[in-house]
Amino acid sequence: MIHRILLLLLYLWTLALFTLVSTAIAQTSSYRLLYEVDLKNALVSPYRNVLKIYDVAVDAVRGRAYTSGSQTEFASMIDITSGNEIGSVLLAFPPQLNQLKCNPANGYLLALTPSTTPVKMYAINPANNQHTGTYTYRTRAGGIDIDVTSNHIFLSDGNAIKILNGDNLNLIDSFQVGFTAGGVAIDSTNQLIYVVSRNLIAGNAVIKVFSLNSPFTLYRTINVPSSDILGDLILDLPNNRIFLLGQRVIKTIELNSGNIIATAYTSASTNSKVYSPLLQTIFMIDEDGYSSQGEHGSWGKLYKYQPDTGIMDSVKMGDKPSRLAIDNIRNVLIVPSMHSGIVELLDLQTNAIDTIDVGESADEFALSPNGEILYIIKRLGGSRVILFNKNTHDLTQIRAGNWPCVAEVDSSLERLFVLNAFESSVSVFDCNNNVLIATIPLSILEGRTDAIPVMHLDQPTHRLYICFPEYEKIAMVNGQSLQEEGVVTIPGFKFNSELHSAIGVVQLITAPQYQKLFALQKLEKKLKIFDMNTLAFLDSVDLTGLWPGNSSF
Numbered sequence: 001m002i003h004r005i006l007l008l009l010l011y012l013w014t015l016a017l018f019t020l021v022s023t024a025i026a027q028t029s030s031y032r033l034l035y036e037v038d039l040k041n042a043l044v045s046p047y048r049n050v051l052k053i054y055d056v057a058v059d060a061v062r063g064r065a066y067t068s069g070s071q072t073e074f075a076s077m078i079d080i081t082s083g084n085e086i087g088s089v090l091l092a093f094p095p096q097l098n099q100l101k102c103n104p105a106n107g108y109l110l111a112l113t114p115s116t117t118p119v120k121m122y123a124i125n126p127a128n129n130q131h132t133g134t135y136t137y138r139t140r141a142g143g144i145d146i147d148v149t150s151n152h153i154f155l156s157d158g159n160a161i162k163i164l165n166g167d168n169l170n171l172i173d174s175f176q177v178g179f180t181a182g183g184v185a186i187d188s189t190n191q192l193i194y195v196v197s198r199n200l201i202a203g204n205a206v207i208k209v210f211s212l213n214s215p216f217t218l219y220r221t222i223n224v225p226s227s228d229i230l231g232d233l234i235l236d237l238p239n240n241r242i243f244l245l246g247q248r249v250i251k252t253i254e255l256n257s258g259n260i261i262a263t264a265y266t267s268a269s270t271n272s273k274v275y276s277p278l279l280q281t282i283f284m285i286d287e288d289g290y291s292s293q294g295e296h297g298s299w300g301k302l303y304k305y306q307p308d309t310g311i312m313d314s315v316k317m318g319d320k321p322s323r324l325a326i327d328n329i330r331n332v333l334i335v336p337s338m339h340s341g342i343v344e345l346l347d348l349q350t351n352a353i354d355t356i357d358v359g360e361s362a363d364e365f366a367l368s369p370n371g372e373i374l375y376i377i378k379r380l381g382g383s384r385v386i387l388f389n390k391n392t393h394d395l396t397q398i399r400a401g402n403w404p405c406v407a408e409v410d411s412s413l414e415r416l417f418v419l420n421a422f423e424s425s426v427s428v429f430d431c432n433n434n435v436l437i438a439t440i441p442l443s444i445l446e447g448r449t450d451a452i453p454v455m456h457l458d459q460p461t462h463r464l465y466i467c468f469p470e471y472e473k474i475a476m477v478n479g480q481s482l483q484e485e486g487v488v489t490i491p492g493f494k495f496n497s498e499l500h501s502a503i504g505v506v507q508l509i510t511a512p513q514y515q516k517l518f519a520l521q522k523l524e525k526k527l528k529i530f531d532m533n534t535l536a537f538l539d540s541v542d543l544t545g546l547w548p549g550n551s552s553f
Contacts, residue, residue, distance in 0.1 A: 035393055039376070039386060040360040042395040044341075048074040048088040050358045051379075053336040053343070057100035058325040062107050065325060066126070067336040067343055067358060070097045075109065076343070076358040077126060080327050080334070083345055083354040092122040092131040101144060103166050105151040108132065112141055121155075123169050133169035135162075142198065143183035143232070147212065154193055156181035161195060161216075175216040177208055182231030186212065189237065192219065196233045196244060205230035205244055207253075222258040224251060234275045234282070243282065243307070245273045250282060252307045264312055266303050272324035276348055278331050281306050285317070285324050285335070302335070318344060319382070319402075319422075339403065340382040362386070366407035368431050369414050375407045377418070385418055387434065398434050400427040403447070405503075408457035408464065410479050417464055417479060419455040421447035426455075426464065426477060438482045442475050444468045450501045456508040458532065465517055465532075469505035470495045474519060476535055488535040490528055493521055 040049045051071035058065050058080075066089065068075040073095050077087035091098065091111050099112040109124045119137040124130070135155075142156025151166035159180055163173045182198035191212040197205060207222040224230065230244035230251060241261070244251045247269040252262040270284035284303040300321040304313045318337035321344075325334045333346040341359025346352075364377035376386040385404055387396045401420030408417045409431065416429040424447065426440040444466075447453055451469040458465070462479040472493050476486045490506065500523065507520040510532050517532040520543075527541040 035390070037388060037393065037395060039362055039395070043386065043397065044357045044360050045085045047076065047085055047358075048072070048090075049360060050074055050076045050088070051341070051361055053338050053341060053359060054097055055100045055323045056325040056334050056336045056343070057102045057109065058327045058334060059102035059104055059107055060327045060329040061104045063327070063330065064102070064107070064126075065327070065334045065343070065345075066100055066102065066109055067334075068098055068100055068111070069095070069338075069359065071095050071361075075100065075111070078334075078343060078345075078356055078358070080330055080332050080345060083356055085356050085358050087126070089124060089126045090129040092124060092134070093120075099141070103146055103151070103153065105146060105148045105166050108166065110144075110153075114141055121169065123167070132167060133165075135164055135169040135171075139180075142181050143185075143195075145184045145186045145193075147186050147188060149188060154184050154186060156184055156195070156198070161193070161210075173214055173216075175210070175214075177210075179206060183233040185233055185235040185242075187235060187237060188212070194233060194235060194242065196231060198229075198231045200226060200229055203227075205251075207233070207242070207244075207258075222253065224253060224258070224260060226251065232273055234273065236275065236277070238277070239280075241307070243273075243275070245282075245284075250305060250307075262307055262310060264305055264307075264310065266305075266312065268301065270303060271322060274324050274326040274333070276326060276331065276333075277328060279306075279348055280308055283324055283326065283333060285321055300337075317346075318342075341378075342382070364405065364407050366409045366416065368409060368416075369411040370431075373431070373434075375409070375416060377404050377407050385416075396434075398429065398436070401425050401439065405447075405452050406455040408455055410457060410459060410462055412459070413462060413479060415479060417455070417457065419453055419466060421453050421468075424468070426466070428479075428482060440477055440482055440484060442466065442477075442484055443487055444471050444473050444475055449497055451495065451497075451505045452503040454503060454506065454508055456510065458510040458512060460512050461532070463510075463532070465508045465510065467506045467508055467519065469493075469500055470497070474506075474508070474517075474530070474535065486535045488530065488537065490519060490521075491537055492526070492540060493524070493528070499523060 050069045052069045054070050056067040063080045065078040066075045073091045075089040079086045097115050101110040112121045119141045121135045123133045137157050139158035144155040153164040160174045177195050179197040182196045185194045193210050193212050196207050204223040205226045209220040211217045228246040228249045230246045232245040234243040240255045242253045248266050250264045254261050273284050275282050282305045286301045300318050301314045302317040318335050319340040320338040321335050331348045335344040343356045345354040361379035362376045363379035366375040374388040384397045385400050400418040401423035403422040404418045405421045406419040414431045418427040424442045428437045449470045453468045455466045464477040466475045472490050477484050509518050517530040519528040525543045529539040
C-alpha cells in the first residue's frame with residue numbers, strides 16, 4: 001500500500017512539474033527585468049562584497065585593516081579609528097583561501113595563496129588596486145617580517161631567508177639558515193634578524209640570530225628544549241625576551257641567557273598569535289573557530305595570556321572567527337567573523353567593541369501573505385532577515401536568532417517562521433508589522449556543522465517539521481499554539497560529517513491527504529515515512545531503483 005502511495009506521489013509530482021514547464025515554454029516568449037537590488041550596497045556599504053571572511057591584516061601606520069574571504073576576490077578596507085568600511089581591494093587571484101599581511105613601509109597589501117601549488121605572494125597597492133609584483137615560493141610559505149627603513153621583506157622559504165623589494169617583490173638577496181625556517185622577527189634597532197626552526201631539531205626548537213644586512217653573519221644560536229614544535233616567534237625587546245609559540249604552547253625565553261622562564265598551554269590549538277606591549281598580553285584565537293556548546297551560538301574562544309603573571313584567560317568573540325590582527329598604535333584588536341560577515345574592533349583599553357558589517361549574501365526566500373514583502377535569509381549566518389518591499393523597493397531588516405537558515409510563511413495565520421540553526425529555535429513574526437511574536441526553543445541541540453537544518457510548513461495544520469541532520473532528529477512544532485509537540489529520531493539514519501553537508505541532507509514534505517510526513521535521505525536514496533500527527537514511524541522505502549545512475553535531487 002505504501003509503495004503504491006509513493007509511486008502515486010512521484011507520478012503526480014512529475015506530472016505537475018511537466019505541466020508547469022510545458023505551460024511556461026508554451027506561454028512565455030520573453031522576460032522583462034522588473035527591478036534589481038544590491039543587498040550589499042543597500043544594507044552595508046557601496047564597496048565590493050567579502051564573503052566567508054577568513055584572514056585579516058593591519059597597517060597600523062595608516063590606521064587601516066584589511067579582511068578577505070574565500071568566496072570573493074576582494075579584501076575589505078576598514079578605517080580603524082572611525083570603525084567604517086572605506087573601500088575594497090581587488091586581489092590578484094580568484095576566490096580561495098588566502099592570507100594577508102600589510103607592508104607598513106608603503107601601505108601595500110601582501111596576499112598569499114597557501115593552498116595553491118606553488119604558493120604565491122602578490123603585492124597590491126590598495127590606492128589603485130594595481131598588482132605590483134609576485135613572489136613564487138619554492139616550498140611552503142613560512143614566517144615573514146618587514147624592515148620598514150629599507151622597505152625589505154624577509155620571509156622563510158624552505159632552508160633559506162629570502163629578501164625581497166617591498167614595492168615589486170623582486171628578489172634582492174637570500175641566505176641559508178641551516179634548517180627549515182619557521183617564524184622570523186626583525187630587531188631594527190640592533191640590525192638583527194631572528195629565525196626559528198619550523199620543526200624540532202634533536203629535541204630543541206632552534207633560534208638563530210643573524211645580521212640584518214649582507215653577508216648576514218650568524219651571531220648566535222639558542223637551543224630551546226621542547227617536546228612541542230614551536231614554529232612562531234614574537235620579539236619583546238623592551239623586556240629582554242622572546243616568545244616561542246606552538247599550536248597549544250607558549251614558551252618565554254630570556255634573551256640574554258636563552259633560558260626558558262615560563263611555559264603556558266592553551267586548551268585547544270590556536271591561530272594568529274599577536275602581542276600587545278601596552279597590556280603585556282598575547283592574544284590567540286581557537287584554530288577551528290568554534291568553542292561553545294549550548295551557549296546559543298558558535299562563538300570562538302579568544303585566549304589572553306599574560307607572561308608576567310602566568311595568567312591564561314579567555315573570552316567569547318565572534319561567529320566562527322579564525323584569525324586576529326592587532327593595531328598597537330591605537331591599541332585595537334581586530335577579529336573577523338567568517339559566518340556573520342562582521343569584523344569586530346576591540347579597544348584594548350576600554351574593552352568597547354565596534355562592529356563593521358562587510359559581507360552580505362542571500363539564500364532562502366519567502367513571500368508575505370499580501371505578496372508585497374520578500375523575506376530574504378542571509379547565506380552565511382549572522383542574525384538578520386532582510387525585507388524587500390517590491391512596491392517601494394525599500395530594504396529593511398529584522399533580527400531573528402543566531403544563524404537564521406530557513407523562512408516559511410503561514411498565509412492564513414499571517415506569520416513568518418524563521419529557523420535558527422545555531423540557537424535551535426524558531427523566531428515567529430507577525431507579517432502585518434514584522435514584530436517578533438515569540439521564540440520557540442527546540443529540544444534538539446544547536447546546529448554545529450555545515451549540514452544545514454531544514455524546515456517544512458504544512459499550511460492546513462499549521463505544523464512545522466524541522467530536521468537537524470547531524471542529530472538525526474525531526475521536530476514537530478505547532479505554529480498556532482507556538483509549542484514544540486514532539487521529536488523523533490530518524491530510524492536507520494546515521495550522520496556522517498565527511499559525507500553529509502550543506503542543505504538538503506534530509507528533505508521533508510507532507511501529504512495531508514494521507515496524513516503522512518515523508519523524510520528523504522538524499523545521499524542514501526531512502527524515504528522514511530511517519531504519521532504527520534504523532535510522528536510515529538510507519539515505513540522505509542529504498543528508492544535506489546526509482547531514479548537512474550547516481551543522480552539525486
